Amino acid sequence: MKTEHIVLTISILAAVALNKKRFVTSAGAVPAAGAWCPGVTNAGYDAGEQAGVDVQGVILVESGGAIAADAEVQTDATGCAITKAAGVGLGRTLDAASGAGEYIRIQR
Numbered sequence: 181m182k183t184e185h186i187v188l189t190i191s192i193l194a195a196v197a198l199n200k201k202r203f204v205t206s207a208g209a210v211p212a213a214g215a216w217c218p219g220v221t222n223a224g225y226d227a228g229e230q231a232g233v234d235v236q237g238v239i240l241v242e243s244g245g246a247i248a249a250d251a252e253v254q255t256d257a258t259g260c261a262i263t264k265a266a267g268v269g270l271g272r273t274l275d276a277a278s279g280a281g282e283y284i285r286i287q288r
Contacts, residue, residue: 182275182285187237190218194225201242201283202259203270204233213257214267219288221259238285243277250274253286261286 195208203217211217219235244260254267271286
């Protein structure tokens with residue numbers, strides 16, 4: 181079982197429905213691929229709710245594809261973590277993912 185160590189959580193007003201354990205923008209939206217994001221949602225939220233967003237620590241995030249351990253990650257267009265290509269780095273992985281839909285730990 182993978183565990184988290186959350187150091188800081190903030191709230192952001194959800195502009196749209198948000199899935200749990202995915203990156204979110206400061207405007208409460210699903211990010212564009214490679215965009216900067218303040219953190220990862222700690223649950224699923226409906227539009228209009230105050231979303232809890234984990235911004236610092238060891239955080240679980242959903243993978244968007246295969247990722248090696250110790251890799252720098254960015255967001256894809258659904259808020260999932262993918263290996264950094266040309267986007268903004270949002271943390272480093274502590275675990276590997278063999279494909280999409282896995283929960284891995286990142287350190288931010």
